[in-house]
Amino acid sequence: MVITIDGPAGSGKSTVARALAKRLGFHYVDTGAFYRAFTCKAMKVGADLEDEAGLCRLVKETNIEIVDGQEGVRVLVDGEDVTREIRDPGVTERVHFIASLAKVREPVVALQRAAAAGGANVVAEGRDTGTVVFPNADRKFYLDAQPEERARRRYAELRPGNKGISYERMLEDLKQRDQRDSTREASPLRSGPDFISLDTTGLSVEEVVERLLKKI
Ligand code: DC
Numbered sequence: 417m418v419i420t421i422d423g424p425a426g427s428g429k430s431t432v433a434r435a436l437a438k439r440l441g442f443h444y445v446d447t448g449a450f451y452r453a454f455t456c457k458a459m460k461v462g463a464d465l466e467d468e469a470g471l472c473r474l475v476k477e478t479n480i481e482i483v484d485g486q487e488g489v490r491v492l493v494d495g496e497d498v499t500r501e502i503r504d505p506g507v508t509e510r511v512h513f514i515a516s517l518a519k520v521r522e523p524v525v526a527l528q529r530a531a532a533a534g535g536a537n538v539v540a541e542g543r544d545t546g547t548v549v550f551p552n553a554d555r556k557f558y559l560d561a562q563p564e565e566r567a568r569r570r571y572a573e574l575r576p577g578n579k580g581i582s583y584e585r586m587l588e589d590l591k592q593r594d595q596r597d598s599t600r601e602a603s604p605l606r607s608g609p610d611f612i613s614l615d616t617t618g619l620s621v622e623e624v625v626e627r628l629l630k631k632i
Contacts, residue, residue: 417442417537417538417554417555418532418537418538418540418550418552418553418554419436419440419442419538419539419540419553419554419555419556419557419632420539420540420541420545420546420549420550420553420555420556420557421433421436421539421540421541421545421557421558421559421628422541422542422543422544422545422546422547422556422557422558422559422605422606422607422611423543423558423559423560423605424560424566424590424593424594424597424598424605425566425570425590425593425594425597426561426565426566426567426569426570426590427559427560427561427566427616428559428561428569428616428619428621428624429541429542429559430446430448430541431621432541432559432616432621432624432625432628433446433539433540433541435621435622435625436539436625436628436629437538437539439625439629440537440539440632441537442536442537442538442539443484443531443532443536443537443538443539444484444489444538444539444540444541445482445528445531445532445538445539445540445541445545446482446489446541446542447528447540447541447542447543447544447545447549448511448541448542448543449482449489449491449502450480450482450524450527450528451511451514451515451524452491452502452503452507452508452511453480453491453492453493453498453502454475454478454480454493454514454520454524455502455507455510455511455513455514456493456498456501456502456507457474457478457493457494458471458474458514459506459507459510461474465510465513465514466513468517468519468520469519471514471517471519471520472517472519472520472523475520475523475524476523478493478494479492479493479494479495480492480493480524480527481493482531505581509589512593512596512597512600515543515597515600515602516596516600516601516602517602518601518602518603521602521603525548525549528540528542528545528549529549529550532550540553543597543603543604543605544603544604544605544606546558546608546610546611547603547606547608548603555612555631555632556608556610556611556612557611557612557613557614557628557631558607558611558612558613558614559613559614559616559624560613560614560615560616561615561616561617562615562617563587563590563591563594564587565617565618566590567583567586567587567590568583570586570590571583571586612628612631614627614628
């Protein structure tokens, strides 16, 4: 069984997807982690983030692994653990360059599908998991929440070393990302007629998970 959860930044989809996967005993696939991991690599080698052809070559020679181990999910790029690094503001600011390139997305989507291969039951979350990555998913959810609440959640998630940014700036960044994610040409963030939508404003993670479980 494949369950997809799409939605904008801070809609709660990562936390909910992880909790739902745990409840169901399913495999959790964080599709954004792949774009973040490749952004780390591109930044490390000093690649031009607007050079689609160059990045397309680079992504094909990059080994991205998501390993579900004892210390939780680890993200490896060419064998190096970048689990923490992929959440740094520098990566968050730049990942949209990578995510907007159709030719770079193609091999990344193949990796995401491979992560769910082998007949495993999965909960996948991201921006295009129900529309592009798993169009034949058994259940497709779309989570959203008011921008102010989403910014508050994101702010609370920041590591102490990254608290230099204000809540107001966070909210502005988030609105900018929403705009970018939903208006880009390559696999924009979108719901569809076969999606079940839920506004998570004011709901706890447990409440959201319970509501989704009722629809599965
Ligand atoms: O969900 P996140 O913040 O980790 O996503 C990081 C970036 O990757 C963000 O710019 C959206 C993009 N993304 C995407 O384009 N498609 C996905 N399926 C998942 C994430």
